[in-house]
Amino acid sequence: xxxxxxxxxxxxxxxxxxxxxxxxxxxxxxxxxxxxxxxxxxxxxxxxxxxxxxxxxxxxxxxxxxxxxxxxxxxxxxxxxxxxxxxxxxxxxxxxxxxxxxxxxxxxxxxxxxxxxxxxxxxxxxxxxxxxxxxxxxxxxxxxxxxxxxxxx
Amino acid sequence: xxxxxxxxxxxxxxxxxxxxxxxxxxxxxxxxxxxxxxxxxxxxxxxxxxxxxxxxxxxxxxxxxxxxxxxxxxxxxxxxxxxxxxxxxxxxxxxxxxxxxxxxxxxxxxxxxxxxxxxxxxxxxxxxxxxxxxxxxxxxxxxxxxxxxxxxxxxxxxxxxxxxxxxxxxxxxxx
Numbered sequence: 484x485x486x487x488x489x490x491x492x493x494x495x496x497x498x499x500x501x502x503x504x505x506x507x508x509x510x511x512x513x514x515x516x517x518x519x520x521x522x523x524x525x526x527x528x529x530x531x532x533x534x535x536x537x538x539x540x541x542x543x544x545x546x547x548x549x550x551x552x553x554x555x556x557x558x559x560x561x562x563x564x565x566x567x568x569x570x571x572x573x574x575x576x577x578x579x580x581x582x583x584x585x586x587x588x589x590x591x592x593x594x595x596x597x598x599x600x601x602x603x604x605x606x607x608x609x610x611x612x613x614x615x616x617x618x619x620x621x622x623x624x625x626x627x628x629x630x631x632x633x634x635x636x
Numbered sequence: 637x638x639x640x641x642x643x644x645x646x647x648x649x650x651x652x653x654x655x656x657x658x659x660x661x662x663x664x665x666x667x668x669x670x671x672x673x674x675x676x677x678x679x680x681x682x683x684x685x686x687x688x689x690x691x692x693x694x695x696x697x698x699x700x701x702x703x704x705x706x707x708x709x710x711x712x713x714x715x716x717x718x719x720x721x722x723x724x725x726x727x728x729x730x731x732x733x734x735x736x737x738x739x740x741x742x743x744x745x746x747x748x749x750x751x752x753x754x755x756x757x758x759x760x761x762x763x764x765x766x767x768x769x770x771x772x773x774x775x776x777x778x779x780x781x782x783x784x785x786x787x788x789x790x791x792x793x794x795x796x797x798x799x800x801x802x803x804x805x806x807x808x809x810x811x
Contacts, residue, residue, distance in 0.1 A: 541762075572668040
């Protein structure tokens with residue numbers, strides 16, 4: 484009986500230690516997963532070529548804390564992004580929204596591509612005309628035939 | 637028309653665009669808050685934790701909110717300019733926002749370099765800073781009588797910024 488009690492006592496001692504070890508690194512893995520997902524789309528303002536998810540800058544840590552709180556409050560991804568855009572501007576988004584001020588940004592490359600295609604087509608047409616418009620004259624034809632015959636014999 | 641005209645013009649346009657790009661500072665992110673109401677907050681004051689400060693108390697005044705910290709190197713560069721400005725006739729109340737600092741460090745800093753502030757609010761965890769879109773101290777906001785942000789200076793306030801941007805705006809807003 485004493486032995487059993489002692490065993491139980493040791494088990495009680497061991498238990499909290501085990502529980503601590505089993506605790507996940509993040510408080511709530513679901514929240515953390517969403518935090519990473521959102522933060523990867525956001526720019527860290529201190530080190531601008533780094534995402535908020537990857538940055539260890541102090542401001543990035545603070546912003547992640549804010550985002551974590553917003554997620555816990557049940558805000559959607561779009562609402563979280565709006566929170567940051569309203570404070571730091573569109574610059575925080577790696578994928579800019581499509582709106583009048585960003586139309587040129589989104590359409591620009593395609594406009595340039597179309598201009599390029601138009602210029603190419605124009606150039607090819609003009610070259611075609613030049614090739615077609617300079618047929619051989621009678622004298623040139625005869626001379627060409629003479630040269631060809633010379634080559635055969 | 638010479639056949640080199642079009643490439644030459646295109647090249648000059650490209651160089652002009654790149655030249656303009658070089659003069660822009662990529663660290664300066666235009667704030668979406670300019671023209672919007674200054675976010676409200678209520679935090680303890682630096683000098684006395686029992687007192688609090690809210691921007692509402694400044695209603696009816698044109699004032700500056702200057703975000704600073706004792707650990708911030710550029711703040712030291714900016715500080716003498718603010719101290720001198722606070723003594724001039726054209727001065728407006730400057731409220732300091734001591735950002736992510738230790739209270740003792742902040743107080744020691746003011747004792748050593750002078751205190752140009754009407755008062756300093758104490759933003760220990762940086763939450764007020766986030767609401768104001770602060771991403772690098774020092775930053776300074778000019779807020780009008782109705783509580784709207786009219787101008788934001790990112791980085792230290794220089795004599796040039798003070799004279800060419802802040803003072804003319806203050807004059808206009810005080811009319």
